[in-house]
Amino acid sequence: MKKLFYLTLLAPFAANAADISASSVITSATVFPTRANISRNAEVLLPQGKHTIVFDGLPAALDTSSLRVSGMGAFSIGSVEIKELFSKDFVVEQERKLRAKIADLSDKRRFVESDLAAAETGKTFLENMAKSNAAPQISVNDKTEALSPDAWGKAWQSLQKGMKSLGRETIEKQIELRKIDAELSALNKELRLLSGGSKSAKQIRVNVESAAPVAAKLTVQYQIANASWKPIYEARLNTRDKTVEIMQYGTISQHTGEEWNNIDLSLSTAQPVLGTVPPELETRWLNLDEPVKKRGKMLGRAASFSNDSSFADTISEPAETAEIAAAEFSGSDFAGTFAVKGKANVPSDGSDYRFLVGGWSAKADIYAKAVPAVQPAAYVMASAQLNTPAPLLPGAMSLFRDGAFIGDSKMNFLRPNAKLHLSFGQDDKILVKHTVAGFEEDNGSMISRNNKITLRTTAAIQNLHKEPLKIAVYDFLPVAKNSDIAIKITKDETTAGYETDPDGKVGVVKWESVYQPQEQKTVNYGYSITYPKDRELLF
Known part of the structure; x- marks a missing residue:
């Protein structure tokens, strides 16, 4: 068989071509985050000569610029015409x-x-x-007489x-x-x-020519809106095996007016509706105004640059249970496509239909995180590096710890081989207690020009687990916005081994160590704030 492909919109082909109606069915759909690409197949018997194969009843909302027609067989495809037909009845x-x-x-x-x-x-x-x-009456011989008591009953x-x-x-x-x-x-x-109400539909007219009678196979592809998919996730932490498993599902909904019955379904991370070319930067000219107007003009320019979101956007970084078959992945570094196993059905009713996309498991670094100054509790944390074939898009996430549902969270955009950090709820086998050990405010003397505030706290952390566990304790360290404010950690009153601004988080202090079973540690912390005596300190 020979495959032929040609497409020209709205071009004449044969004046005396005979119309042949094609009964087509949807065989596959690739769903993008905001639309879908539909494939329709049809088989027709072509007599010798020039003919027009007609596809009726296609959605009026299909994107005509995305239309593609291809065929299999000993015939040639000439022009493709698109018409919008109106009906007195609803087309769906x-x-x-x-x-x-x-x-x-x-x-x-x-x-x-x-x-x-x-x-x-x-x-x-x-x-x-x-x-x-009135008393009950009866008509007898054209005369009205009262009913007898016996007739009343x-x-x-x-x-x-x-x-x-x-x-x-x-x-x-x-x-x-x-x-x-x-x-x-x-x-x-x-x-x-x-979401119907449409009384119009698209008609696709494919002009073909055959040198001899042939069984022709044609495929019509087009994109259409009102279809979408979004990812949802399950994160399952196994504290015994120290593994985390991420299950990704695709929730699909569509109200295109077409029923997707028994089709090959794929989910794509590509976004066809986004711009196809990068933005161009325009030259930004600076000049100096007259001295009298200089200050006001420059302030206006500064405000303009700080509030120019469009400019910022151009430089920002972009028992044995049955198994559910996962989708097969294909793609590149730029976009991925997941093919759902088996045939799928997605009615055009706007409801959500859920399909398994894939699952990934990895060894997890399990530790606990506590912020005693805010809450006397510790949380189970896990970090893992996932070897996913494509980026994981943002979506809702359900959390499970050792098989028990913990709560809901969300998945942020995650690139392949990037580290995933997750919180799996409070750990009731870690005791946390926080105490303010001292607070002093010195308004200075006649000689001193500064006020001084000194704060000391104590946090007691105990590991009640039967195994050693790494616990990270966090606290605030105020950050000055004014050069006249001096903030200093009191080292002789602070537990050694602390880290300031961990992971780039400014204004945070962190202590991290391994706690043996039943071990309790005390984290002491102190700092001072010095500021001018004639100024008010704003928190």
Whole structure:
């Protein structure tokens, strides 16, 4: 078989070409974060000569610039024409069916309402008869005579029977109306999820030519909005094996108006809608104004540069359980695609459908982190280097520690082979106590020009685990914004081995060491703040 591909939009091909309708089905979809690429396949028998293969009923919202047509067989593809056709009816089949059901139910409701009104009218008539003060009467030989007492009982029984029958009918009709209203509400909700309402559709006309009769296979590809996927994660920490496992799932939703049934589904990290060329920097000219205006102009320029977010953006860094089949990855350093195992179904109802993308496991560095000055508790921390085939996009994350659900967190953007740092909740086997050991404020003497504040704290940390554990203790170290403020750690009152500004975090002090089982350590900390006597210190 020979594969031929050619595409030209809106170009004439053959004046006398015969139209051949193609019945196409969606065979695959690649979902991007904000849209999807759809592939439709069709097979037609082409007679000898020039013909036009017509694809009807394609979504009106498809991106015409992304349209591609290819074929397999001994024929050639000429031009491809795109038309938008309008209809008096809704073009999406599922929407038509839903609206038809809603119309039928609405008509049925009107009939039930009519029956209910008739029954209530009958009840009102009998109630008025029962409330009448006139004595019961009967017409005999064109004369009206009062009923005999013996006939009153029969009249009353007849009235009671009528009231009972009409009362039951009223209740039955009310129940029927309630059921109809519930069904109508569900159908209208389903209709809203479709986000339809379109009465137009695209028609693709593919002009072809064949030297002999041939069975032609054609594929139509296009991109369409109203489809998306987002990653969600599970992080599972095993403290015994000291491993962390990350499971990535893709949550897909679409309301394109097309049903994706039994298709090959892929998830891509590429974003086709983003710009295709980098921004160009324009020359920024500086000049000096007259001396009188210099100060105001320069302040204005400084504010302009500090608030120019567009300029900043251009220079910023960019029992045995069943296994769920993970997606297969393919891609490059720039984007990745995950192919979901097996066939997939994603209805066009806007609901979320979840598919497993992949899982990665790595040895974890497990330690505890405590900030006694803020909270008398320690948290289980884990860091691991994940060898993922593609960057992990930001998304919601569920945390599990030794099989137990701990809480929710989020995954930040993570590049392949980058270190992942996660917190797995409080560790109740680490005791933390914080005490302010001293606070002194010296307003200085007649000679001294400075005020001085001295603070001393003590943190007691105890490891109740049966194994040694690395524990990191953090505290504040104020940072001066004014050169007249001097801040100094009191070394003879501070536990040695501390690190200032760890991991680039300014204004933090860290003590890290291994705690043996049942071992308790005390972290002493002191610092002083000196500032001018005639100034007020702002916290």
